[in-house]
Amino acid sequence: MKIIRVEGLSKNYGTTTALRGVDLEISESEWVSIVGPSGSGKSTLLNILGGLDYPTEGKVFINGTDINSLSEDELAVFRRETIGFVFQQSHLIPYLDATENVMLAQYFHSIPDREEAEEALRRVGLGHRLHHRPSQLSGGEQQRVCIARALINNPSILLADEPTGNLDRKNTRNVLELLKTLHTQEHFTVVLVTHDPYVAEWADRLVHMEDGKVISDEPVSR
Amino acid sequence: MLFNIIKRSFINQKKAMAVMVIAVAVGTAIAASLLSLSMDISSKIAKELRSFGANILVQPKVTALAGIAGQKRYLDEKDLVKVKTIFWRHNILGLVPFLYVEDEVQGVKVVGTWYKQPLKVPGEKKPFETGISNVMPWWQIQGRWPEKNNEILVGADLADRKGLRLNDTVQLLGKEFVVTGIVRTGGKEDNMFVGELSTIQKLSGLTGKVSRVYISALTTPMDDFAYKDPEKMTRKEYEKWYCTGYVTSIAKQVEEVIAGSVARPIWPVAQTEGKVLNRLKLLIYLLTAVSLLSAALGVSTTMIMSLLRRTHEVALMKAIGADRIKTIIIFLTEALIIGLAGGIIGYILSFGISQYIGYQVFGTALKQRFVLLPLSIGASVVIAVLGAYLPIRRALGIKPAVVLKGE
Numbered sequence: 001m002k003i004i005r006v007e008g009l010s011k012n013y014g015t016t017t018a019l020r021g022v023d024l025e026i027s028e029s030e031w032v033s034i035v036g037p038s039g040s041g042k043s044t045l046l047n048i049l050g051g052l053d054y055p056t057e058g059k060v061f062i063n064g065t066d067i068n069s070l071s072e073d074e075l076a077v078f079r080r081e082t083i084g085f086v087f088q089q090s091h092l093i094p095y096l097d098a099t100e101n102v103m104l105a106q107y108f109h110s111i112p113d114r115e116e117a118e119e120a121l122r123r124v125g126l127g128h129r130l131h132h133r134p135s136q137l138s139g140g141e142q143q144r145v146c147i148a149r150a151l152i153n154n155p156s157i158l159l160a161d162e163p164t165g166n167l168d169r170k171n172t173r174n175v176l177e178l179l180k181t182l183h184t185q186e187h188f189t190v191v192l193v194t195h196d197p198y199v200a201e202w203a204d205r206l207v208h209m210e211d212g213k214v215i216s217d218e219p220v221s222r
Numbered sequence: 223m224l225f226n227i228i229k230r231s232f233i234n235q236k237k238a239m240a241v242m243v244i245a246v247a248v249g250t251a252i253a254a255s256l257l258s259l260s261m262d263i264s265s266k267i268a269k270e271l272r273s274f275g276a277n278i279l280v281q282p283k284v285t286a287l288a289g290i291a292g293q294k295r296y297l298d299e300k301d302l303v304k305v306k307t308i309f310w311r312h313n314i315l316g317l318v319p320f321l322y323v324e325d326e327v328q329g330v331k332v333v334g335t336w337y338k339q340p341l342k343v344p345g346e347k348k349p350f351e352t353g354i355s356n357v358m359p360w361w362q363i364q365g366r367w368p369e370k371n372n373e374i375l376v377g378a379d380l381a382d383r384k385g386l387r388l389n390d391t392v393q394l395l396g397k398e399f400v401v402t403g404i405v406r407t408g409g410k411e412d413n414m415f416v417g418e419l420s421t422i423q424k425l426s427g428l429t430g431k432v433s434r435v436y437i438s439a440l441t442t443p444m445d446d447f448a449y450k451d452p453e454k455m456t457r458k459e460y461e462k463w464y465c466t467g468y469v470t471s472i473a474k475q476v477e478e479v480i481a482g483s484v485a486r487p488i489w490p491v492a493q494t495e496g497k498v499l500n501r502l503k504l505l506i507y508l509l510t511a512v513s514l515l516s517a518a519l520g521v522s523t524t525m526i527m528s529l530l531r532r533t534h535e536v537a538l539m540k541a542i543g544a545d546r547i548k549t550i551i552i553f554l555t556e557a558l559i560i561g562l563a564g565g566i567i568g569y570i571l572s573f574g575i576s577q578y579i580g581y582q583v584f585g586t587a588l589k590q591r592f593v594l595l596p597l598s599i600g601a602s603v604v605i606a607v608l609g610a611y612l613p614i615r616r617a618l619g620i621k622p623a624v625v626l627k628g629e
Contacts, residue, residue: 052541052623073545080543084470087626093539095234101225108543149542194302 003156003189009058011044012213018044020212028156031183031190033203033220041212042193043161049191050083050159052074062157068197081121084188086148089161090142092134092149096152099130102149105151109153117126120148124178140171144178151182158183160192176202228555238528239560242521242606246564247571249517250602252571253510254594259579260506261591263564266584267499269315269440276318276436276474277492278359280485284540296321296431297483299419304479305437306343306350309465310472313440317359317523319432321422322414325394330380331414332394335420337367365403371421374399377412395425436477437485442467443496507519514605521560521609525553529613537625546618553614554607561606565599572598 004026006115011019018041026032035043048060051067060067067078079085092101102117120128124144143163150158160179164172180202183190194200201220208216218222232239270409282295305314305416321334338356340349355362365388368374374394376386381404386392390401396414423429442448448468452460464471469492473485529536539549572588579590 018600047623050541052626053621073547074543076540079541085541087624091534091536092518093230093538093625095230096227100223100230101574103223104227104539105226108539108545108548112223152544 001028002026003030003063004191005061006045006049007061009048009060010056010167011048011053012056014197016044018212019048019058021058022209022212022214024207024214024217026189028189028190030186030205031182031192031203032207033200034067034113034193034202035195035197036209037195039063040209042209046159046161046191046193047211049157050085051078053153066179068083080105080153082156082159084149084153084155084164086143086146086158086160088165090134090139090146090166092133092142092145097147098137098148099131100151101134101145105149105152114189117148117152120152121145121219123182138171140174143167143171143175145174147178147182151186151188153185155188157189157191160190162194163192164194164196169198171195172199224551224555225434227561228547228553230262231552231556232559235528235531238524238531239423239556242609243567243582244523245520245524246560246602246605246609247567249513249520249605250565250568250598251571251575252513253597253601254306254516254569255575255579256513257597258572258576258588258591258594259361260503262338262580262584262588263499263502263506266586267502269586271320272393272500273494275360275488276316276438277441277469277488278437278439278485279488280435280437280476280483281373281433283482283484292397294432295482296301296428297435297480299423299430299432300481300485302352302432302435303343305476306346308472308475308479310439310467310475311443313435313472315440315468315613316355316438317352317435318354319419320434321419321426321428321431322433322516323395323422323426323428325415328394330394332374332417332422332426333411333414334417334419334426336419338629339419345430347571357436360408362406364405365401365402368402368418368421371424372397372399373402373417375405375416376401377414377437378404378406379412380414383413386527388591397425399550435490439469439549440467441472441492441495443499444468444470444492462493465510484578503561517564517602518605519611521557521606522612524615525557525610526616533620533625537622541622549617550614553617557610558603559617561601561603564606565602568596568602569595591614 003027004024004090006022009019009022015183021046034045036042044053048055051070052103053079054068059148062082067075070078093104098121099114099117101214102120103112103114106112106117119132121127126144128142129141137145164175167175176199179190192203200206205219209213252627280297283299284295299319302317302319304319318335323332325332336353338351338353341352343350368566374392386401388401388404392399392401406412423431448463448470452463452474455463469487472485476483477483536549572594576588
């Protein structure tokens with residue numbers, strides 16, 4: 001079943017065109033990497049898929065719902081119910097500890113549950129860092145907190161924008177292995193934007209973008 | 223969780239939060255002090271304004287027949303003390319009687335009055351101080367007030383005209399008087415001889431009689447209701463009017479206790495007082511509003527600065543599912559806490575400020591009013607919430623896609 005369907009998606013920022021008539025379909029539980037050079041429109045596509053931005057033209061269907069027809073508050077509900085975000089920079093609230101950062105997503109979703117949040121952190125290997133502030137964690141550990149936070153509400157789609165962009169090779173591998181394990185266990189859909197071929201190859205499918213268009217879309221051969 | 227977010231947010235931004243609490247506290251303290259002042263100002267300023275002179279004039283009622291016959295009528299001196307028995311007796315600050323007679327031989331007018339006369343009020347320990355000295359303190363006497371029954375003052379203009387000087391002797395009302403002083407009153411008495419009331423009463427055969435009485439009373443500024451005709455008021459309206467310290471209602475009560483009298487406000491004085499008080503109050507309210515507005519601007523500016531530092535945080539919250547209500551709740555709760563803290567601190571500060579203003583301006587303390595506590599807290603919460611309005615709007619407008627862009 002197609003969980004994401006994109007039809008004729010275009011996005012202009014003033015006179016700059018970021019997306020030009022993108023069509024894309026992604027199946028449930030699929031792991032898709034979107035690759036391309038800087039300015040190819042891959043992050044713009046991801047933001048529109050996550051309801052963080054609106055297209056100039058075209059439609060985005062998530063689970064059959066046209067998300068661009070949703071109001072701002074309906075989009076907020078859509079994000080917290082359906083989407084988990086992992087960004088390149090580990091955007092964590094600096095004055096909350098690791099557990100509280102995960103609980104924040106629970107708070108916006110429903111009711112914070114400390115035990116559940118701590119369990120999520122243990123699953124990403126941070127059982128010993130539950131009460132550490134972001135500044136007391138390494139880059140890799142911070143991204144793990146972000147993954148725990150993104151998955152705490154059991155989203156059906158994980159959108160990751162250069163999640164290992166700031167990590168060294170060892171930490172990159174660790175984060176990807178963690179994502180792979182969780183993906184295998186929980187069967188959520190992953191859409192990962194990267195310009196790193198090593199990261200891209202962890203996917204089932206590789207979508208290549210250039211100049212706002214999809215120029216190739218093929219399975220990853222292992 | 224919300225509590226945790228707010229708590230940590232406060233701890234994390236101690237300086238910004240302190241600046242906001244101080245802004246609210248100072249604004250509230252000034253506003254509360256000014257309000258406290260506005261509550262006391264009527265009585266304090268009215269007392270000060272009493273040095274402008276009497277505001278009620280009591281004269282004998284002229285009946286139709288007496289008016290036709292040109293017959294002179296008088297008030298009874300013994301009734302004067304009764305003004306201290308009316309409902310607004312504590313607002314009667316002073317009175318002074320005048321008895322005008324004419325010396326037909328000399329062709330001059332002579333007025334008898336009190337300079338300083340304590341009246342014994344039944345049921346009161348302290349005597350009621352009356353006379354020129356407290357009702358018309360602007361009278362300037364060169365020399366001294368008559369102490370003996372053969373002493374008299376001469377009005378400054380009359381003295382000039384007649385070439386009279388201190389210690390000269392004059393024949394008045396069939397008696398020889400020594401001039402003990404020359405008085406300048408700014409009124410018609412400058413062309414008269416002025417003597418002690420009892421002396422003039424005796425010599426003119428009008429013992430116990432006075433021509434008119436000037437009363438100085440603390441009054442409530444006249445408003446639209448006060449100008450209504452009491453005759454046309456409903457019973458309830460009349461009661462309200464009667465029990466409010468308007469110059470008209472006090473005059474009415476005076477009239478009721480002095481037999482055969484008609485008491486009228488001296489409008490130029492009464493109206494000026496009302497206008498001065500109303501304008502002062504308006505000025506205070508405007509200053510109060512300005513101080514509250516400044517505090518709100520202070521909060522707004524600081525909160526916007528704080529928000530600029532927290533843009534990523536807000537964008538992230540929105541990205542992970544914070545809707546408008548939850549975003550508003552976070553900032554509004556912060557604003558409410560700032561408002562509450564600022565209100566309490568501001569109220570405490572206002573004690574000191576209002577006492578300072580009281581002593582500097584009036585020489586006495588202003589009344590401490592606990593009613594201002596809820597008012598201060600309410601006002602400071604409003605300030606903080608108003609101040610938070612722009613930052614909240616700005617927070618709601620943050621685009622996570624722009625702020626969190628990783629490309």
